[in-house]
Amino acid sequence: MRLLFLAVLRRHTGNAITAQRVRDHLEAAGHVCILKNALDFESPSEISNFIKAESLEAAMALHLYRGGRLLPGHGIPFGIIFGGTDLNEDVKQGEKNKVMGKVLEEARFAVAFTESMKETAQRQWVDPVFTREVKAKVKRTPGVRLIGEMAREDLHAVVKNCFAVVNSSVSEGMSAAILEAMDLEVPVLARNIPGNAAVVKHGVTGLLFSDPQEFVLLAKRLGGDPALEKQIVANGREYVRMYHSWQVERNTYGHLVRMLEGSSED
Structure with missing residues (x-):
């Protein structure tokens, strides 16, 4: 180059x-x-x-x-x-x-x-x-803590001890946080936007909410229904294994690079 x-x-x-x-x-x-x-x-x-x-x-x-x-x-x-x-x-x-x-x-x-x-x-x-606004809002909100960056191993340990992982983004491509939660067998509640809905099937691999009121209702439902939690966890884990396999991703990128090498010779 x-x-x-x-x-x-x-x-x-x-x-x-x-x-x-x-x-x-x-x-x-x-x-x-x-x-x-x-x-x-x-x-x-x-x-x-x-x-x-x-x-x-x-x-x-x-x-x-x-x-x-x-x-x-x-x-x-x-x-x-x-x-x-x-x-x-x-x-x-x-x-x-x-x-x-x-x-x-x-x-x-x-x-x-x-x-x-x-x-x-x-x-x-x-x-x-924006950072100052977020920190100020968190301080005024009971039960909410803002935690800075941490090593992946520490983050995964924290996630495993959580009741659920919430993705409240208003814009997503493909949320790594959602996929990590599924892989760690933790239920997911995510805002119903195209990027999240492409990964989370409502009631199957997670729960999708459209507003704060619906989030509260779904969180209570998840907390009071162990069978639903177990089903979502199992389906989420299987979804990640089938469609987001680390080894398959590695093989795919290797194949794509070989295609580039072939085209450069032409």
Whole structure:
């Protein structure tokens, strides 16, 4: 793959050394990596012309603002690597902060060199206003606790000790939480939206609700009907085994990649 890599390349600086190291990694993996100084480009249009002239297929940038701001809108996928200036300085400036947020929305991935950098970025951009609203609402709601991220093994242990797993999302593709609950033999109550209804068959592999009142009724029904709970658990477990097998998924992706290899030879 032909890649553009943007960074501020002042000689003998940490940025330049890091960029060269990353470029070496990419080229060792068989890619063509064109490393360019972000300061050499004055506008996105210059980047666009360069991408076309060099037949570039993807891009990366070191620093979310200094390099990343030049990459959106060119029709090629890109990723960014956070720099200290991003999170220590640029984030404090309103306009730069807004630009960096937009870059992150389009980036395919973002790399942070330390856990503290990752946590700072998450606090700044995982929608802080909404996060504050959720935390405030939870504090005012009796019986509801907000638990942060945890290791998968710990999460599964918690789920196994729960009466049920609730998915109240208003939009879903395919909920991994629902599938994990079924696999762990825990009943599922999910909002009746297309993504959830594609996985949960009401009364068979789980229960679907459309509003808070229906959720309360179904939760009480589930809690008072051990036979229904047992049936839902068994059906959910069997559904996951039949349609979401880890081994079948692995085999399928392996087959798809072999198809790509075959087409590249043609």
